[in-house]
Amino acid sequence: MSQPSSSNPLEFSVRGIILGILITLVFTAAQVYLGLKVGLTFATSIPAAVISMALLSAFKDATIQENNIVQTIASAAGTLASVIFVVPGLLMIGWWAKIPFWPVFGACAIGGVLGVMYTIPLRRALVSQSKLPYPEGVAAAEVLKVGTQSRAGAQEGKAGLKAVIWGTLSSAFFAFLAAAKVTAGEVSHYFRFGGGTGATGLGASSSLALIGAGHLMGITVGIAMLVGLIIAWGILVPVMTSLSPIAAGASAMDHALRIWSTEVRMMGAGTIGAAAIVTLATLAKPIFGGLTSALEASRAEKHGGAAVPREERDMSIFIVGLVTLLAMVPAGWLLATFLQDGVLASLTTPLVAVGVGYILVAGLLAAAVCGYMAGLIGSSNSPVSGIAILTILGAATSVGFVGRHIMGPEIAHALIAFALFVTTVVLAVAVIGNDNLQDLKTGQLVGATPWKQQVALIIGVFAGSCVVPPVLELLNHAYGFVGAPNQHAISDQPLAAPQALLISTLARGVIGGDLPWHLIAWGALIGLILVAIDFTLKKTSHGKYSLPPLGVGLAVYLPSAVIAPVVVGALTGYYFEKAMRGKSYGEAASRVGVLVMSGFIVGESLFNVALAGLIVVSGSGEPMALGLGIEESAGMIIALAVAAAILVTLYRWAAGSARRIEG
Numbered sequence: 001m002s003q004p005s006s007s008n009p010l011e012f013s014v015r016g017i018i019l020g021i022l023i024t025l026v027f028t029a030a031q032v033y034l035g036l037k038v039g040l041t042f043a044t045s046i047p048a049a050v051i052s053m054a055l056l057s058a059f060k061d062a063t064i065q066e067n068n069i070v071q072t073i074a075s076a077a078g079t080l081a082s083v084i085f086v087v088p089g090l091l092m093i094g095w096w097a098k099i100p101f102w103p104v105f106g107a108c109a110i111g112g113v114l115g116v117m118y119t120i121p122l123r124r125a126l127v128s129q130s131k132l133p134y135p136e137g138v139a140a141a142e143v144l145k146v147g148t149q150s151r152a153g154a155q156e157g158k159a160g161l162k163a164v165i166w167g168t169l170s171s172a173f174f175a176f177l178a179a180a181k182v183t184a185g186e187v188s189h190y191f192r193f194g195g196g197t198g199a200t201g202l203g204a205s206s207s208l209a210l211i212g213a214g215h216l217m218g219i220t221v222g223i224a225m226l227v228g229l230i231i232a233w234g235i236l237v238p239v240m241t242s243l244s245p246i247a248a249g250a251s252a253m254d255h256a257l258r259i260w261s262t263e264v265r266m267m268g269a270g271t272i273g274a275a276a277i278v279t280l281a282t283l284a285k286p287i288f289g290g291l292t293s294a295l296e297a298s299r300a301e302k303h304g305g306a307a308v309p310r311e312e313r314d315m316s317i318f319i320v321g322l323v324t325l326l327a328m329v330p331a332g333w334l335l336a337t338f339l340q341d342g343v344l345a346s347l348t349t350p351l352v353a354v355g356v357g358y359i360l361v362a363g364l365l366a367a368a369v370c371g372y373m374a375g376l377i378g379s380s381n382s383p384v385s386g387i388a389i390l391t392i393l394g395a396a397t398s399v400g401f402v403g404r405h406i407m408g409p410e411i412a413h414a415l416i417a418f419a420l421f422v423t424t425v426v427l428a429v430a431v432i433g434n435d436n437l438q439d440l441k442t443g444q445l446v447g448a449t450p451w452k453q454q455v456a457l458i459i460g461v462f463a464g465s466c467v468v469p470p471v472l473e474l475l476n477h478a479y480g481f482v483g484a485p486n487q488h489a490i491s492d493q494p495l496a497a498p499q500a501l502l503i504s505t506l507a508r509g510v511i512g513g514d515l516p517w518h519l520i521a522w523g524a525l526i527g528l529i530l531v532a533i534d535f536t537l538k539k540t541s542h543g544k545y546s547l548p549p550l551g552v553g554l555a556v557y558l559p560s561a562v563i564a565p566v567v568v569g570a571l572t573g574y575y576f577e578k579a580m581r582g583k584s585y586g587e588a589a590s591r592v593g594v595l596v597m598s599g600f601i602v603g604e605s606l607f608n609v610a611l612a613g614l615i616v617v618s619g620s621g622e623p624m625a626l627g628l629g630i631e632e633s634a635g636m637i638i639a640l641a642v643a644a645a646i647l648v649t650l651y652r653w654a655a656g657s658a659r660r661i662e663g
Contacts, residue, residue, distance in 0.1 A: 008310075011065040011452050019055060020073025020456065021463045023048050027074060028467040031081035033615065036088065036475060036495040045140045045439065046602050048074035050164070053144070064148045068448050069456045071140060072439045076460030079431040080108055080468065082384050086392075086424045087472060088497040089504030091484040095417040099473035105465045106334045107421065110327055111363070111428025112461030116454055117324045118367040119433040120314050123450060127440050128312070132375030135216030137441030139598035144446050146595060159657045160595045166653065167599020168606070170646045171208040175607040178206045179624040183642060184635035186561050190253035198242035199252040199259075200233050204564035206639040208646065212600030214569020215576075215593070221376060222570020224548045225563050228555020231526070236264045236556070263519055265502075268557030269389040270523025271530070275549035276369045276390070278531045311444070315451045324360075331425065332356050338421050344414045350402050355422045358398055362391060363426050367433025373550055374434045375441070384431050391426045392503050393520075395419040396510035416507045423503065432461060478619075527553055573597070576651050580658075589658035596650050 027048070052070035056062040087104060090096045119126075126132065146160035177183040183206055190201025214222055233256075241259045250258070314320075335355040339348045366387050396419040403415045436457055443453045480494040483501060509515030530549035537545045555563045576593055580586040614623045630638070 009065045009447070010061060010063045011069050011449060012456075013066055013069075015059070016052075016056070016066045016070050017073065017456075017459060019052060020048075020070040020460065023051060023070070023074035024076055024460050024463040025467050028076075028081050028464045029471045032084055032468060032471045033475060036084055036481075036497045036500075045071050045075040045136060045435075045442065046143055046598060049140050049143050050168070050602050050606075064144050064446050065448050067144055068443055068446050069452065071144075071442070072453045072456040073460040073463070075435050075439055076112065076432065076457060076464045079384075079435040080112055080428060080461060080464040082431045083108055083111075083424050083428050083468060084472065084497070085384070085388050085499035086420055086427055086503050087468075088476075088481045088484070088495075088500035089420045089507070090417055091476065091481050092497075092501060092504045093413065093416055093420070093508070094485045095413070095420075099469055099476055101469045101473075103334065103338060103421070104424075104469040104472065106330065107424045108428050108465035108468055109462055110331050110334065111359075111425040112432040112465065113458060114324060114327055114359070114363055115367055115429040115432025115434075116436050116457050116461070117320050117327070118364050118429060119371050119436040120320050120450075120454060121317065122368060122371055122437065123314060123440050124312075126371055126375055126437055127444055130375065132372070133216070133218055133221075134375045134438060134441040135213060135218075136374075136601070137438040138445065139216055139594065139601065140438075140442040141445035142591070142595055143598050143602070144442070159592060159661055163592045163595035163654060163657070164599040164602065166650060167212070167596040168603035169599075170650060171212070171600040171603030172607040173603075174206070174208050174642060174646060175604045175611075176624070177642065178639070179607075179611055179622070181622070181625045182628065182630060182635070183639035184632055187636045187639055188253070188561070190251070190256050192252045192255075193238070194242050197246060198238050199246070199255040200238045200241065201253060201256055202229070202233055202564060203559065203561040204568070205561040206643065207565050207604060208600040208643065209604035210562065210565035211569035211572070211643070211647070212597035214566035214571075215573030215597040217376075217566065217570055219570050219574040220546055221548060221551045222567050222574070224551030225555040225570070226567045227547065228552040229560060229563055229567065231552065232260065232264055232268065232556040233560055236267065240264060261502075263516070265557055266516055266519040267523030267526065268553055270520035270525075271527040271553035271556055272387075272523075272550065273390045273520070274524040274527030275531060275553050276387075278528070279369060279372060279550060310449050311447060313449060313451050315454050328356050328360065331359055334425075335418075335422070338418065339414075342414055343410045344403065344418065347403060347406075351399060351418060354398050354402055355418070358395055358422055359425050359429070362394055363429035366391060366426055366430035370430045370434035371437040373554075374438045376548060376550060384427070384434065387430050388423060388427050388499065388503055389506060391430070392419060392423045392506050393510060393515075395422045395426070396507045400511045412511050415511050416504070419507050419511070420504065423507075432457065523553075523556070526556075569597070572647060572651070576654075580655065585655075585658040585662035588661050589655045592654040592658050593651065596654055 049067060049071040052067045052074075056067060056070070083104075087099070087107075091099070127134075142160070143164055146164060174183075178185045186203050186205050188201060188203035190199060192199050237256050237260050240263055241255055244255075244259055244263075246255045247258075332352050332355075335352045336348055339345060339351060344351060370384065370387055396416070399415050399419045399422070403411055436454065439453055439457060440450055442448075443450060475495060481497045481500070482494045484494070506515065527549055530547065530552050534547045534549055537547055555567075573593070577586075577590055580589040580593075583589070611624070
């Protein structure tokens with residue numbers, strides 16, 4: 001790919017926009033299915049960058065900035081699909097029997113546009129002038145750079161491209177083994193203690209992508225997550241299972257997971273909430289500085305655009321404010337239409353006012369927190385569902401207050417539905433805000449123009465918004481959802497949609513008055529203690545050590561299957577870089593290692609996209625299962641052995657490649 005003049009590189013092109021939209025359509029569809037199946041989504045920036053480079057390499061005038069615009073458009077797929085953590089809840093409570101196109105499209109599009117607008121003034125505070133690692137943003141930039149350098153014939157570029165390819169192939173192969181049932185999809189062990197009443201254990205997903213994400217996050221976040229695992233599975237689950245009666249015939253795993261999902265996870269949500277509020281308070285100064293800087297840049301551009309470097313030009317702060325205010329009009333109309341002709345019609349005006357105000361304020365806070373967490377731990381692992389929990393708590397409390405004087409079964413049902421719909425819009429704000437800052441970090445590293453990326457993401461938002469409703473309805477028609485009363489599905493195996501089930505349960509609890517606030521309060525107390533510990537660590541070590549409370553809360557809230565591999569990746573990455581420290585080729589080895597880990601994310605992401613398509617086409621939940629009859633315990637041992645072999649081999653290869661580059 002050519003390296004154009006840095007003053008005016010090719011960024012926007014018709015071919016790039018079309019390619020970005022096409023990738024968005026495919027990835028969004030895949031994300032919706034996988035999110036409903038397992039309750040998690042994956043970031044699409046890196047696989048989109050790889051696909052873009054492969055296709056645009058046929059054009060001699062293709063640039064790294066053009067490829068960056070493609071991945072920016074497509075990255076909307078990896079994030080906007082997260083609204084599936086809420087929308088199926090409207091089916092589960094029986095409010096909808098089918099997924100309507102326009103309300104869901106409107107919620108995604110309005111929320112997505114606001115997500116971009118809200119985070120534009122934060123770019124300087126959280127990207128340009130911040131030391132946040134942005135693991136996936138950095139990885140995407142490295143992938144784009146290595147593609148460019150390899151075309152130019154640079155030695156490290158060629159080695160880096162090999163690193164991405166080896167990481168991609170290894171990760172895809174490992175994911176295939178799990179899909180084929182040769183290895184276990186999860187390595188886990190649970191046990192009883194205390195006379196059989198207590199239970200605990202640990203599970204770890206067989207995922208090289210999560211190990212790669214841990215390497216990219218670094219040891220500080222890794223240790224924070226390890227502390228969270230210890231708090232959740234070493235303290236809270238053992239104590240609370242001991243105090244709770246075990247169901248007849250339940251295994252140690254069933255007992256431990258039930259207590260974690262119904263009680264400990266609520267505490268994790270409280271921990272994240274408290275840490276997020278304190279984080280917002282600490283971010284007040286840099287955010288204010290970023291807003292001031294954005295205003296100054298806007299004034300400087302008015303008096304002569306040359307005063308602001310291309311790489312620092314955001315959308316005008318005037319346009320940001322105008323679009324934000326104008327977006328409140330369709331947001332209000334959308335909420336009013338949702339209430340039309342229902343039992344809440346008499347409360348339309350106050351409910352719409354509360355809903356719009358909530359979207360305006362809660363959306364801004366959620367976007368800022370999500371953006372910060374994307375910088376800390378990456379988009380894939382950002383606890384968006386944790387933000388959804390806090391959002392539904394606030395939304396349900398607000399709308400419940402408005403309707404409290406006429407509360408009855410029908411009114412309560414309608415208020416729950418309205419709270420879920422408002423939460424859908426706020427979640428769209430949060431996830432796109434999360435994505436925008438990650439993309440802007442990639443752009444900063446490859447010399448992109450910020451305002452062009454911001455426009456590109458809006459294009460991706462509208463493309464993704466068109467796909468989410470029809471795919472959701474297709475899956476509703478084919479499978480249905482667990483707990484939904486209006487089941488007309490073809491299959492007799494409904495999708496779990498675990499996050500939507502939790503969110504709808506919370507909405508019922510708040511408006512019905514039976515939410516376990518004491519668990520959330522205990523979690524918030526843990527969060528405040530962690531904030532104090534982090535502050536003390538930073539002060540006594542002069543900033544050398546820290547224990548990010550959000551990272552700890554995340555490990556309490558998310559399944560250990562997701563967190564444990566991330567911790568492993570952080571530790572292996574730390575020891576690899578420690579072994580390379582002091583060597584002449586150490587820095588090169590570190591860079592090649594990052595690219596191998598980026599390849600891990602690429603390979604598993606692309607494999608998951610292909611697998612999702614195969615599942616939908618074949619109609620089988622396990623279309624690649626070979627039926628070899630391997631026992632689960634044997635599958636776990638094979639998974640551990642293969643993962644260890646791949647890690648050791650590729651770390652050694654990275655060190656050897658770096659030695660040859662420097663030699």
